[in-house]
Amino acid sequence: MSEIPPLPGSAADELLALPPVEELLASAVAVALPMRTRFRGQTVREAMLLRGPAGWAEFAPFGEYEAPETASWLAAAVEAGWRGLGAVGRPRIPINATMPAVGPEQVEAVLRGFGDLDRIPAVKVKVAEAGQSLDDDVARLAEVRRLVPRAMLRADANGAWTRAQALAGAEALADVAGDRLEYLEQPVAGIEPLAALRETLHHRGMTVPIAADEAVRKAEDPLRVARLGAADLIVVKVAPLGGIERALAVVRASGLQAVVSSALDTSIGLAAGLALASRLETPRACGLGTAALLASDVVAAPLIPADGGLDVPQDVDGAATAAGTVRAPAPDERLLAAHRLDAAGQARWRRRLQAAHAGLAGG
Numbered sequence: 035m036s037e038i039p040p041l042p043g044s045a046a047d048e049l050l051a052l053p054p055v056e057e058l059l060a061s062a063v064a065v066a067l068p069m070r071t072r073f074r075g076q077t078v079r080e081a082m083l084l085r086g087p088a089g090w091a092e093f094a095p096f097g098e099y100e101a102p103e104t105a106s107w108l109a110a111a112v113e114a115g116w117r118g119l120g121a122v123g124r125p126r127i128p129i130n131a132t133m134p135a136v137g138p139e140q141v142e143a144v145l146r147g148f149g150d151l152d153r154i155p156a157v158k159v160k161v162a163e164a165g166q167s168l169d170d171d172v173a174r175l176a177e178v179r180r181l182v183p184r185a186m187l188r189a190d191a192n193g194a195w196t197r198a199q200a201l202a203g204a205e206a207l208a209d210v211a212g213d214r215l216e217y218l219e220q221p222v223a224g225i226e227p228l229a230a231l232r233e234t235l236h237h238r239g240m241t242v243p244i245a246a247d248e249a250v251r252k253a254e255d256p257l258r259v260a261r262l263g264a265a266d267l268i269v270v271k272v273a274p275l276g277g278i279e280r281a282l283a284v285v286r287a288s289g290l291q292a293v294v295s296s297a298l299d300t301s302i303g304l305a306a307g308l309a310l311a312s313r314l315e316t317p318r319a320c321g322l323g324t325a326a327l328l329a330s331d332v333v334a335a336p337l338i339p340a341d342g343g344l345d346v347p348q349d350v351d352g353a354a355t356a357a358g359t360v361r362a363p364a365p366d367e368r369l370l371a372a373h374r375l376d377a378a379g380q381a382r383w384r385r386r387l388q389a390a391h392a393g394l395a396g397g
């Protein structure tokens with residue numbers, strides 16, 4: 035298994051120099067976007083947008099992430115804004131709907147945000163939410179299956195189940211989902227526990243595939259999952275993995291199938307996810323439809339899936355980049371003004387960027 039390249043723009047990267055922090059901050063604006071439904075415990079998504087010579091970029095590590103962990107998120111932004119999103123491969127990507135841990139009565143409204151129900155290829159359903167029970171998960175999944183009987187179903191526990199809960203959960207969800215159950219995503223935390231669970235499921239004759247998410251994006255060594263045979267496929271997110279090129283390298287070195295997912299990005303960050311998906315030959319729908327979970331975005335035409343997929347945004351003005359290049363949409367000035375954080379919020383995000391920059395410069 036080969037090694038993965040250093041973070042783009044880091045001291046170790048010979049291809050892309052890290053711009054001075056003043057240059058990154060010159061165009062930086064932090065925004066707070068309201069969400070339609072609580073997701074990941076959040077009702078507001080904050081992000082910082084940057085404009086580099088190659089286009090718009092997003093720096094949006096979740097609030098609980100601190101430097102040096104945020105360095106990879108900045109590396110992805112530097113790649114997007116200062117090197118560009120790269121060439122278009124596949125021009126259209128199938129997109130899964132993402133179902134937060136809502137009650138069954140809310141399932142239909144959320145699903146409709148992802149377009150025509152008959153065209154949704156897959157639904158990723160959040161399970162194991164704190165304060166909820168397996169019955170709640172079963173009820174949510176059953177309602178999804180009732181509404182989109184042909185869609186593939188994925189259940190994402192974000193590592194919140196114990197081993198015993200995961201074994202019970204796998205059985206209960208498989209009962210509801212039947213042959214539609216595509217995979218269980220990060221049912222338990224960690225890499226070794228994931229590998230052990232996968233083995234036990236196999237011993238019990240349960241063949242449901244296991245996807246690793248946090249075990250890839252939060253691990254010091256994103257290839258350990260593959261080395262230990264802990265998962266059948268990996269979920270990859272551009273920002274936590276430090277950019278498109280690095281995520282591509284992780285996927286290729288892992289030898290596993292990948293599903294590209296968002297980090298609940300604005301449409302600017304989603305463009306980078308689509309750029310990655312565009313260059314992968316994954317047959318699976320990708321989790322890049324999360325603009326549908328935002329009540330408002332920063333661009334006039336948000337990247338919300340229609341007919342089960344999203345077109346990869348390409349350079350339209352032809353001015354700055356070559357044809358066939360992926361290009362993030364530009365923010366709308368009025369939306370930026372409407373969602374701009376106050377002075378204290380701008381200062382907080384500037385400090386976060388500075389800390390990430392210091393981490394990247396030292397790496």
Ligand SMILES: O=C(O)CCC(=O)C1=CC=C[C@@H](O)[C@@H]1C(=O)O
Binds near residue numbers: 131158247321322
């Ligand atoms: O994969 C999707 O359908 C959407 C993205 C998504 O689910 C996530 C985005 C950001 C943070 C995560 O908690 C969550 C995930 O665990 O995959």
Ligand SMILES: [Mg+2]
Binds near residue numbers: 192219220
């Ligand atoms: Mg996940």
